[in-house]
Amino acid sequence: MRAKPLTTPRLTRPAPGGCLHSRPWAGAASEIPARPLAVAAPLCLGPMATPSELTTRPAISSHRRGVVHRWTQTLIPTTREAPNDAEVPSHVLLHRAGFIRQVGAGIYDYLPLAWRTLRKLEDIIREELDAAGASELLMPALEPFELFAGTKRDETYGDNLFRVKDRKGRMNALAPTHEEVITQLMIGCVNSYKQLPLNLYQIQTKFRDEARPRAGLLRCREFIMKDAYSFHMNVEGVGGLNDTYDAMYRAYTNIFTRCGLDFSAVEAESGPIGGSASHEFMVNCVSGEDTVLKCPISGYAANVEKCEIGARPTPSKGYFVGEPSGPLEEIHTPDCPGIDDVCKLLKVKPQHMLKSVLFKVKSTPEQLAKFGEEYILAVVRGDHDVNEGKVKALSGCTDIELADPAEAIKKGYAIGFVSPRAAVGKKGVLMLVDRDAAIAFDDTSNKPKFWVTGGDKKDYHVKHFNWHRDLGKDATLATPHAPETHGSGGLKGGDQYLMVGDVRNALEGDPSPRDASAKLVTGRGIEVGHIFKLGTKYSEAMGLSIMDDKQQKRPVIMGCYGIGVSRTMAACVEMSHDTDGIIWPVALSPYHVVITPIKHDDPAQRDATHKLAHELSAQGVDVLIDDRDERPGPKFKDADLIGVPVRITFGEKSLAEGAAEFKRRGAAGKGENIKLPDLVDKIMSALAS
């Protein structure tokens, strides 16, 4: 279950002691003697405490007493069938097991079971972040809109930002994240370098007006998130951003490890939030919506947006060099703008297609005056996908977007049927050709490379495209760019400009960028954590500058660190369930043990149940007693469904023999009979393993 971090950035400080083995339900109980019960409590409710008991209760105590709850006294609305709307396993099971109910699109109630799990997760997060030197605070979910306008995030966030008009007609925002608020706070509170570094976090409800909420708790419009922000005068050195970033990396590793999640830490693009470096923490899960790539030898791991591709073999004759595979032949391909359609029609494989994707550079007026309209044409093999981040990096142009089809058609680009030739004879077009596309002689078959590509007019494609012959220019003059010189190019005006490099998404089997002998492997994941080196984006935009020891005013360097709390709960279910229901890791299960008396009315069974419950709670174990007047069938089914790690069954027969049935959730078979005196030890060791 446990994942090792796949990359390990500067581990300059050992992980906080005790983090990994601290288990609140077991550790505390074994170190500190259980406080004896003042009165033998026949039921979980127990007698009301007397005033003197309350005043003698220690204000400082590290002893964690478990809870004992009765099914009939809490709300666990399990259902046999899930609503029609639920499709993904976590949504179906969290609904059926009575954890959540949908209120609206991407809006959910967290019922008692869910809330218990979420609070356990939050407590783990708090312990690890506090140990890493962060302090918790709470900022409002509702914010004046001007704060977002100040950093232009009202625009960059666009419709994803919830807007709320108040009674005075003023605009407010429901915060999707809190960079602005905390930066504003720091402006008012911190004015000397001596007060830094600082690392502050909160666990708050966040709001994002997602274009399409989906998959239950995995993509919501309202969700629970832990967000942390750190503030520094420098990147390197003691108290620098890198120190805190690394500490947070370790804290995240501890958190997800303690949760019992199978996860990977992968390199990631930092996205619209800005910044220079970032890692995503992904729960490994086949149903995840993100693709991650890993190098099995070096440990390098990255998401598909970020993943570099190692050195690919250079064609023996060089890029673009080679004789045509035949005379250029134009073919009528009506209604086939897509690669798949053409392949089907012409019976060629996508590997023999060239795909040309047109990007528009968002030019400033000055650039426009200098270069005119500017486009970037990215060419990749038909079975590959263009990677926008790599296009930006190779072109050196960070402000691009997919060209608007209508506009591009006006400019003479036959969108859907564009070939590399489209860039010939046009002003201000930069062509970027992926290494796998810039080939004219196929070394593997020892034959001229056969290419099919667009015909540059609607409903036509061409066969036997040859770079040298058909480009009308000497393509071999193009300079191949090694991955490490990304960004050294630049947008050039003029007639035609061509670069060769890595502009596609990495795929399974591509060479690892960190080990020449290794090939990348792919996996799916659900993003549950993300850490960024923000830099000075917000401090500069909002004017958070403070005096350093040289009496120089400098913008504060920031980091930010998020964990999707409610999403993590759902991701855990995605990762760990079977046909009967959820299988919680001990650390996140709403209860550790469910006790199922076959007949709760039977005095012997009831007494045994409550005796065990109190023995366990004194050890810090959270116990749920299924005291419902139900037949055994539904009770067992529900216990499996809600996924509590251990079930103890008290029945007439076994009890007569002085035993109870012990069953571990997810284990095969019927469970085993355990003698009553051995029961607590058996349970404790099961929970500890």
Added chain:
RNA sequence: CAGGGUGUAGCUCAGCUUGGUAGAGCGUGUGGUUUGGGUCCACAAGGUCGCAGGUUCGAAUCCUGUCACCCUGACCA
């Protein structure tokens, strides 16, 4: 935002084509029965058929509009 789908009882769904007293299973309540993997029997409660217009003597059903929710894509710190 584009494409597709669905709105009828707490949940799953039938009824709509061809307009005429709103149905089933599960769940719920009561009584009995049963008690180690979703017992069995009986009775009962529960629905302005998403909403608003329209057509009609009469609309869950036909027409128009609208809203909500889901799926695929676009999008996504």
